[in-house]
Amino acid sequence: MLAAIVSFAWTPFDHTSLNIPNKLQAPNGTHWLGTDHFGRDMFSMIMVGARTSITVAFVAVGIGLGLGVPLGLWATARQGGWTDEIIMRGNDLIFAFPSLVIAILITAVFGPGAVNAIIAIGIFNIPVFARVTGGGALQLWTREFILAARVAGKGAIRISIEHILPNLANLLIVQATIQFSLGILAEAALSYVGLGAQPPTPSWGRMLADAQTLVSIAPHMALVPGFSIILTVLGLNLLGDGLRDLLDPKLQQVQK
Amino acid sequence: MLRYTLKRLLSLLISLAIASLVIFATIEVAPGDPAFFMLGINAQEDTLAALRVELGLDKSKPQRYWAWITGMIHGDFGTSYQYRTPISGMISARLWVSLPLALYALVISVLIAFPVGIYAATKRGKKGDLIVMGATQFGLAIPNFWFAMMLVLIFAINLRWFSAGGFTSWDKGVFSALKSLTLPALALALPQAAILARVMRSALLDVLSEDFIRTARAKGLSRRQTLQYHGLRNAMIPVLTILGLQLSFLLAGGIIIEQVFYLPGLGRLIFQSISARDLIVVESVTMLLVFAVIIINFIIDLAYAIVDPRLRARS
Numbered sequence: 254m255l256a257a258i259v260s261f262a263w264t265p266f267d268h269t270s271l272n273i274p275n276k277l278q279a280p281n282g283t284h285w286l287g288t289d290h291f292g293r294d295m296f297s298m299i300m301v302g303a304r305t306s307i308t309v310a311f312v313a314v315g316i317g318l319g320l321g322v323p324l325g326l327w328a329t330a331r332q333g334g335w336t337d338e339i340i341m342r343g344n345d346l347i348f349a350f351p352s353l354v355i356a357i358l359i360t361a362v363f364g365p366g367a368v369n370a371i372i373a374i375g376i377f378n379i380p381v382f383a384r385v386t387g388g389g390a391l392q393l394w395t396r397e398f399i400l401a402a403r404v405a406g407k408g409a410i411r412i413s414i415e416h417i418l419p420n421l422a423n424l425l426i427v428q429a430t431i432q433f434s435l436g437i438l439a440e441a442a443l444s445y446v447g448l449g450a451q452p453p454t455p456s457w458g459r460m461l462a463d464a465q466t467l468v469s470i471a472p473h474m475a476l477v478p479g480f481s482i483i484l485t486v487l488g489l490n491l492l493g494d495g496l497r498d499l500l501d502p503k504l505q506q507v508q509k
Numbered sequence: 510m511l512r513y514t515l516k517r518l519l520s521l522l523i524s525l526a527i528a529s530l531v532i533f534a535t536i537e538v539a540p541g542d543p544a545f546f547m548l549g550i551n552a553q554e555d556t557l558a559a560l561r562v563e564l565g566l567d568k569s570k571p572q573r574y575w576a577w578i579t580g581m582i583h584g585d586f587g588t589s590y591q592y593r594t595p596i597s598g599m600i601s602a603r604l605w606v607s608l609p610l611a612l613y614a615l616v617i618s619v620l621i622a623f624p625v626g627i628y629a630a631t632k633r634g635k636k637g638d639l640i641v642m643g644a645t646q647f648g649l650a651i652p653n654f655w656f657a658m659m660l661v662l663i664f665a666i667n668l669r670w671f672s673a674g675g676f677t678s679w680d681k682g683v684f685s686a687l688k689s690l691t692l693p694a695l696a697l698a699l700p701q702a703a704i705l706a707r708v709m710r711s712a713l714l715d716v717l718s719e720d721f722i723r724t725a726r727a728k729g730l731s732r733r734q735t736l737q738y739h740g741l742r743n744a745m746i747p748v749l750t751i752l753g754l755q756l757s758f759l760l761a762g763g764i765i766i767e768q769v770f771y772l773p774g775l776g777r778l779i780f781q782s783i784s785a786r787d788l789i790v791v792e793s794v795t796m797l798l799v800f801a802v803i804i805i806n807f808i809i810d811l812a813y814a815i816v817d818p819r820l821r822a823r824s
Contacts, residue, residue, distance in 0.1 A: 346524050354761045354779075354798050358532065361783040361791060362539040434650075441652050442765055446780065461655055465769070472662060479655040486650035 298455040299481050305367065305456040306485070309449070310436030312371045314429050317378025322425065324379070325386025326417060329394060330409040341387065344380040352377040356439065360448035367450040374439045378432050385428045389421045423500035427493055434489035441482050457482050513814050521807045528799045533574050536792045577792075586793040591785045596793050599778060606676055607767070607774035610690050610697070611759040617698035618705055618755065625702070626709025631736070633714060641706065648703025653762065657696035657769040664692060676772050693770045697762060701755050708751045712744040719743075746813070753809035757802040 328340040356373035363369050390413070393399060402412050443449040444458030457478040464474035568576070580587060586596035629641040664670045671692050677685040716722065717740055725735045764776030771777070775794055782790035 342520070342523075345520075346527055350528065350799060350802070352761075353764060354795055357764065357779065357783075358535055358791065358795050361779075362535050362788070438652055442654060445652075445654055446765060446768055461652075461658065465658060475655070475658050475662070479652070479659070482652055482655065483647070483650045487646060490646060490649060 298460060299457070299477060302455040302457045302460060302478070303481070303485075305444075305450050305454055306437050306440050306482075309367055309371050309374065309440040310433050313374040313378055313436045313439075314432050316371070316375030317382045317432060318425065318429060321379040321382025321384075322386045322418075322421075325383040326390060326413040328383070328387050329390040329417075330413045340383065344383050344387075347377065347380045348384075350377075353439075353442065356443060357446070357448060360443065365448040365451060367454065367456075370440060370443050370449045373443070374436050378436070381432060382425070382428065385424055386421060389424050390417050393417050393420055423496075427497045427500065430489055430493035430496060434486045434493070437482065437486055437489070510814065514811065517807060517810050521803060524803050525800065528803065529578055529796055530574070532792060532796050532799070533577065536788050537570065539788055581793065581796065586797075587789045589782075589787055589790050591782070591787040591790070596790055599790070600775070600794065600797060603773060603775050603778050606690075606772055607760065607763055607776065609686075610693055610763050610767075610772070610774060611756060613687070613690055613694040614697035614701070614759045614763075615752070615756055617694055618702040618759075619752070621698070621702040622705035622709055626706040627713060627736070627741070629706065629710045630713035630717065631732075638710075641710075645703040645707050648700050648706075651700055653696050653700050654765050654769050656699060657693065657766055660692045660696055661769070676770075690772075693763075693766050693772060696769070697759055697766050701759065705748070705751055705755065709744065709748055712747040713740055716740050716743040749812060750809060753805055753812075757805045760801055760805075761798055 324340050324344075328337045331337050355376075356370070359373040359376075360366070360369045394417070399412060399416060402416055407415070440449055440456070441458035441461070444456040445462045447459070447462065449458055450456040460478040461475060464478070566573075577587065584597055586600060588594065589596055589599065592599075625641055625645075629638045632638045665672060672689060677689045713736075717736075722735060722739055725739045726732070730738070763774060764779060766772075767774040767776035768780060775798065779791055779794050782788070782794070
């Protein structure tokens with residue numbers, strides 16, 4: 254995360270500048286993480302690549318939150334009605350799709366690129382958030398304070414926004430962290446097969462694809478982006494677990 | 510049970526119908542005229558028109574959708590724009606790579622995850638449990654295609670135990686075919702094993718805190734017997750769910766791994782067709798994969814109802 258922010262202001266080398274004589278250098282004093290087959294500085298590429306990964310994953314989570322949460326709230330507000338049924342069936346349907354295959358289909362038809370990758374990953378975040386919201390909201394609707402709000406004359410939609418949503422915030426933050434790390438993995442997979450961000454935009458997945466044929470002579474080319482992905486995803490997963498423990502009062506009671 | 514099955518079957522059919530519509534519509538809006546693509550830029554207008562008729566492109570969209578769907582039900586997946594051969598033949602040859610790969614990976618995943626998950630559950634909170642849980646966190650974070658590259662680097666390039674890619678066909682002997690699938694299956698299986706081990710552990714911990722486990726211990730069963738006869742059996746329901754999800758993931762996730770190892774499976778077929786803009790192949794193979802996933806989910810749903818009678822009663 255830090256690397257991505259810093260990369261806007263400063264990178265040790267220009268990530269697009271080719272320097273063929275210095276190609277395939279192992280990590281050293283000048284090039285901290287070595288250079289690739291065009292002599293580009295790996296450290297700079299990782300920093301700018303972080304920007305790509307984080308943007309794609311972030312916007313994809315945004316799509317999921319922006320569409321999934323209202324759908325989940327709406328379905329539970331109209332509980333038992335036909336809107337509830339349609340939304341939840343639609344959810345099951347998207348869940349049944351192999352997400353990777355559809356992401357590949359979308360990027361194949363509409364052309365590879367970061368924007369289409371965002372859409373492809375984002376679509377599959379919608380049912381996840383709708384389900385988490387729906388499940389959480391269902392329990393909240395049976396609580397007394399919601400009944401009190403109903404008695405006070407508030408409509409279902411107003412209750413959803415004023416009372417249900419704030420109480421779901423914790424749940425959604427945790428889920429967003431998890432989807433964020435899954436998004437980074439998905440972006441890496443898509444750009445690895447050439448359907449994500451296009452050159453010269455560096456992305457971790459494509460750096461790995463470049464590394465594949467050279468892995469025996471320059472292993473650092475595969476190791477560096479690989480560990481970047483693993484550390485980022487690992488960090489996000491642990492953050493998600495930590496937030497869950499911190500924000501979930503039920504778990505806290507168990508620990509006491 | 511019959512009512513439950515019928516209800517599930519209906520939702521299966523609706524899912525398939527919507528899925529096929531979505532895929533058809535996506536391919537429909539793709540830019541480019543297949544006939545123009547096949548004949549190249551120097552094609553005459555009348556030959557183009559003739560080819561369009563031959564491919565059925567002159568018909569209306571609903572007609573073409575109907576022809577596509579009824580064709581697939583009869584096992585006719587259409588004809589490749591690029592090779593002019595029936596797609597069903599191309600698919601069946603490649604299924605013999607993709608399907609064994611997915612099953613092989615599933616077996617490896619189960620063989621690793623079950624013992625590891627059970628071990629972690631029995632050592633809850635102790636050192637062994639912490640080590641296992643830490644290792645599975647890593648497993649969750651590793652992209653499988655990167656792991657595949659590392660396997661190639663270690664076992665194919667440095668140790669030379671396996672070849673770095675390609676597939677030895679089944680008629681050259683089952684052993685050598687399996688050998689060429691071993692690294693890809695490992696790469697697919699390990700991250701999945703991490704998930705499965707975590708599910709196994711938490712499912713087992715849930716069950717072990719139940720009253721009937723205490724009863725079983727109280728009536729004199731050893732820890733081991735309790736685990737075997739009462740713990741594992743009841744922990745299997747959540748584990749089965751994940752297992753089913755994993756089989757469909759392995760089938761679809763194989764796409765990327767096939768790319769790493771140059772395996773001639775369905776995944777490579779999709780990518781080759783994408784780059785050749787042979788979209789009818791992409792359409793049919795995608796539909797086949799979606800079909801497989803939906804069927805697997807359907808079977809899991811039925812398996813639940815058999816394992817857990819409460820579900821039957823509810824519907």
